Amino acid sequence: MTDIPPDHPRYESLLAREKVAAGVKMGFTSIQGLIAQGRGESFDYLLGERSTESALYAERAAVAALLLAENPVISVNGNVAALAPEKVVALADLTGAKIEVNLFHRTETRMHLIIEQLKACGASEVLGKNPDASLDLSHDRRLVESRGIYSADVVLVPLEDGDRCEKLVEMEKIVITIDLNPLSRTSRMATISIVDNLTRALGNMAKFAGEMRKERKDELVNLITSYDNKKVLSEAISEIQEHLKNLAAEVEY
Numbered sequence: 116m117t118d119i120p121p122d123h124p125r126y127e128s129l130l131a132r133e134k135v136a137a138g139v140k141m142g143f144t145s146i147q148g149l150i151a152q153g154r155g156e157s158f159d160y161l162l163g164e165r166s167t168e169s170a171l172y173a174e175r176a177a178v179a180a181l182l183l184a185e186n187p188v189i190s191v192n193g194n195v196a197a198l199a200p201e202k203v204v205a206l207a208d209l210t211g212a213k214i215e216v217n218l219f220h221r222t223e224t225r226m227h228l229i230i231e232q233l234k235a236c237g238a239s240e241v242l243g244k245n246p247d248a249s250l251d252l253s254h255d256r257r258l259v260e261s262r263g264i265y266s267a268d269v270v271l272v273p274l275e276d277g278d279r280c281e282k283l284v285e286m287e288k289i290v291i292t293i294d295l296n297p298l299s300r301t302s303r304m305a306t307i308s309i310v311d312n313l314t315r316a317l318g319n320m321a322k323f324a325g326e327m328r329k330e331r332k333d334e335l336v337n338l339i340t341s342y343d344n345k346k347v348l349s350e351a352i353s354e355i356q357e358h359l360k361n362l363a364a365e366v367e368y
């Protein structure tokens with residue numbers, strides 16, 4: 116990986132780009148993952164590269180759902196494994212969630228490399244290698260484990276494609292997504308749509324999980340029952356508009 120000087124004004128963004136590129140070179144991120152990262156970066160620019168109020172609200176609701184779940188599962192793909200494997204493991208530990216690898220461009224080598232990467236970050240068990248159940252999809256993301264994603268009541272699917280998100284919602288699961296694009300099919304389908312950068316979102320969620328797991332159960336239930344995902348998506352779009360208006364005003368003077 117190229118060394119990025121920490122005082123570079125675009126340090127975080129360049130570091131993330133290096134990590135995804137390194138994931139491709141090491142064989143666990145697909146080449147298409149570079150395009151997905153680029154699309155994410157452009158939406159992050161529009162948002163002002165910050166966790167907005169609506170994102171923080173969705174992140175708290177998501178953590179409440181994970182803490183209350185009977186069988187929470189975090190689904191991991193090649194981009195997530197490249198960008199934030201240690202954050203996935205930390206969040207899984209704090210919420211009691213299982214981790215399952217699920218890939219669109221699935222090969223046995225990629226599955227193995229990602230599982231090893233997560234284990235190197237401290238995961239004791241990673242599901243996904245021995246699928247014994249199937250979602251109603253025509254691509255490899257259908258391959259899941261019965262004690263993981265298939266039976267999960269709450270599933271966190273960061274950087275998801277719209278197809279699988281739709282199927283998981285149809286199965287009446289609480290589906291939490293992390294996607295910088297508030298207009299994507301995924302964001303519009305999910306139960307809880309977090310419009311934030313994966314790295315920031317997982318960091319915030321681990322912090323909230325540490326605090327919220329001491330809270331009373333009814334307080335967590337309240338957070339979920341009062342949660343309004345349509346409002347979150349519309350606010351995310353307004354936050355982009357507001358940010359762009361401010362930038363336009365700066366350019367004028």
Ligand code: ATP
Nearest residue numbers: 151152154155276277294295296299300301312313
């Ligand atoms: P959909 O079917 O939901 O419309 P898509 O085809 O737009 O999905 P994909 O290429 O399947 O998108 O997935 C990439 C999505 O993940 C994009 O919407 C992109 O904005 C988002 N994304 C990529 N990198 C990040 C990141 N680091 N953090 C958050 N979101 C990201």
